[in-house]
Amino acid sequence: MDLDLRKLRYFVAVADRLHFGRAADELHIAQPALSRQIRALEQDLGASLFTRNRHGVTLTDAGRQLLTDAGPLLASAHAVQRRVTVAARGSRRLVVGFRTGIPVIPAMQAFEARHPDVVVDVQRMEWDDQAAMLLDGRVDVGYVRLPIDEAGLRVTPLFAEPLMVVLPAGHRLAGKDEVTEADLTGEPLVWHADPSTRPTRRPYPDSGLRVRGVEETLEHVAAGRGISFVARSETVFHSRPDISYVPIPELAHDQVCFAMAASRTSPLADDFFTAALATAEITAECGVNDPSAAFLDGR
Template structure:
């Protein structure tokens, strides 16, 4: 029997809330209807997904497994609807996502030379929406920075780039040729909300300043509230007088990958993958301003 996506959405709502009544309110359906749908899904799968308790509900092992698999599956279905809707309105478009500092133009020009009838749009990605935007179809392919939840994604390595520490302009280490991790011992951190994305000294979940985007990160550093880390390419596009970027060579370099939904079959996206791989060296060089200018010249000549 085919898996009913509506029942799957109902299951995810209950799994998120762990309460049938509150999930029914979110879904705008009656609780008995929701309970019947979940029981029907359990019968179809031949597994118990929830156990009820005095506080609401708890996931079984089977329920936890289904929740892990449900996200990419529902996102893929949403992406199909999105692409069909776009196709119905005519024209061909490829949406390329990118993290801060990663230039899309080298691969886009290479791709457009092969597909002059396709419009390449770009979409900024943050650390926490890289995977969701690829899975639900808002982005066709994306330049991502590791770590990323790889579930449901196809990943291809492109290049690495050195990490830089971001310091307030008046910091004791600002302007140094390079620093070590030991030099930064005791410094407060400005970090992404997911501590696993930090390249060094994993902060305690309740400590430090948590941010989402690079602009917010730089504002806190400039105000003297902590230090942070960025890839070298980000320093090219975010120069300002109140912060200082210093190389920190004893940290592992940041890894740049190209990603798309694994379930998607798209010759057009595959061609962009090929263009990105062909121009990876040029894109990597954009982490230095002078090389960025030369890279743009090189891409123009190739086009």
């Protein structure tokens, strides 16, 4: 039995929303048609994927397993479509993903010296879409920050950099040479939705705010709604008078890695990986000392 990707996309839509009506609206199909497709998928797999009762819709154990496996599978299929389209156009192009504060210029220059005919484009990634963008082909290779879901990826460490605590400009600790975690006891924390991405396990009070990128983080910190942590290179590109960055040496350093899809078989991607490894030290230095070297951060 071949797994029907269209049915799988329909399943993911329902599983994400746990509501057939809302999923049908999102997919622009009629709800009865969606229900028939889900039943057909259940018959194909020989397993019930949803429990439906008067309380609503929930996933069965089989449904939860399929949802876990569906993401990488659909992303891989989408990446195949993108790569075939690029190949059909006959263009030689490489898209490099990067996180805020990580310059790609050193590796680009080394790569372009060997491949002057290849167009290198860039795309900024946030913490929650790093893996997805690599798996679905939106970027071919990427500079990522840990933690990242490494399923389906090849991830190689490049360098590490210290973390800084971000404080409102009027904070009692703003302007200090350094602080400890003990100094921050009781401070509300502005952080990502996933607590596992925090650089510390110390129990900071939750501010109730959820942020996606550095810009959102700084807005909330400047407004006095909490503190946060960022890599040192990120502070270079986000200097502003209403916040203060202070070193916090006892925290583990932020790890920067190079990543690509494990299924990726591209000499160009491999050559850029080689360039990234060769220029890792230069990249780390540029990220801290030379904002002009990372002009791509604004894209």
